[in-house]
Amino acid sequence: MRTVYVNGEYLPETEARVSIFDRGFLMADGVYEVTSVLDGKLVDFEGHLARLERSLNELDMRKPDGFDNLLEIHRDLVARNGIEDGLIYLQVTRGSDGDRDFVFPDPETTPPTLVLFTQSKPGLADNPAAKKGMKIISIDDLRWGRRDIKTVQLLYPSMGKMMARKAGADDAWMIEDGHVTEGTSNNAYIVKGNTIVTRHLSHEILHGITRAAVLSFAREAQMQVEERPFTLDEAKAADEAFVTSASAFVMPVVEIDGTALGDGAPGPVARRLREIYIDESRKAAV
Incomplete structure (x- = not known):
């Protein structure tokens, strides 16, 4: 069973929960990145991090808690899930203020949602x-x-x-x-x-x-x-x-x-x- 990351916690995937009022679910109000893993290491990580920051800025979405520790979080997930070759999916949404509204919630009181999970793809570089x-x-x-x-x-x-x-x-x-x-x-x-x-x-x-x-x-x-x-x-x-x-x-x-x-x-x-x-x-x- 995979270990995933949700808002500061490492959890078994079966225990991971996000609110039904999360704007990523209701409005597709979120951004994502996918980083490849080869030989247990991250490919082009700095580029993905820079593009994530740009995406957040373009949507006027604040950085999630944990943004400054994303390299450590990625490496932890690789280690916890024993990923040799594969992918790490990262998603940030504008979060949930407990209801549905087209108007953005106040970023001071509604923190973004941060989710990461791994996908094992043995032989990723040898795709037939x-x-x-x-x-x-x-x-x-x-x-x-x-x-x-x-x-x-x-x-x-x-x-x-x-x-x-x-x-x-x-x-x-x-x-x-x-x-x-x-x-x-x-x-x-x-x-x-x-x-x-x-x-x-x-x-x-x-x-x-x-x-x-x-x-x-x-x-x-x-x-x-x-x-x-x-x-x-x-x-x-x-x-x-x-x-x-x-x-x-x-x-x-x-x-x-x-x-x-x-x-x-x-x-x-x-x-x-x-x-x-x-x-x-x-x-x-x-």
Whole structure:
């Protein structure tokens, strides 16, 4: 049985409780982060912490008690649950003032709710999907306009994954004004010639922590990078494609809407970036 963390306490998961009036439950008024664990250590932790602080600030949500001890809490959960490879999910909501109201509760009297739990994923870095690549479908991007804030409003991305599954694919890329924004839970990239193309940072996409690291490694490896919108037609005509996320690292894409990319197998750029990212992440993990 997992040990989880709820508002300052380490508890068996069966004893964890959050109020039915919590605004995360009633209003999706919350933010989250997912940090990967490799060899019992945390990957890109500082980046996730910085993005969490930004998300809280953007929603005018105060930091939860325990914010300054989040590294220790993460490490405690890894140790208590014996996680070698896996994920740590962290969620902060605006808390509960004992009833339902659209108006924010007074932050001085209603503390945020802080929850963390682990997921064991043995062999996380050896995901067999990386060897065969992902098949992608395109769907309209119907989300709200502040996708740069990592909120728990994940209904439409979940629906997108189910649309992909129904179509016999692995995931979906979302399209707005003819251009790819991102995947349901990842940032999207194409490769044409020697150039990696991915959408620039804005309110339209999540500012991926893995994205930042991968682009840095790509530039260090003398790869060309263009940060700009690309069309669905551009993607279908690309030599290769891939996605990045905290849990998938770098994952090749081999098909979009039934159109095979390149020779229909993971391309050399995606394979190389995955190798570099995992190697460097293991070295830098805390």
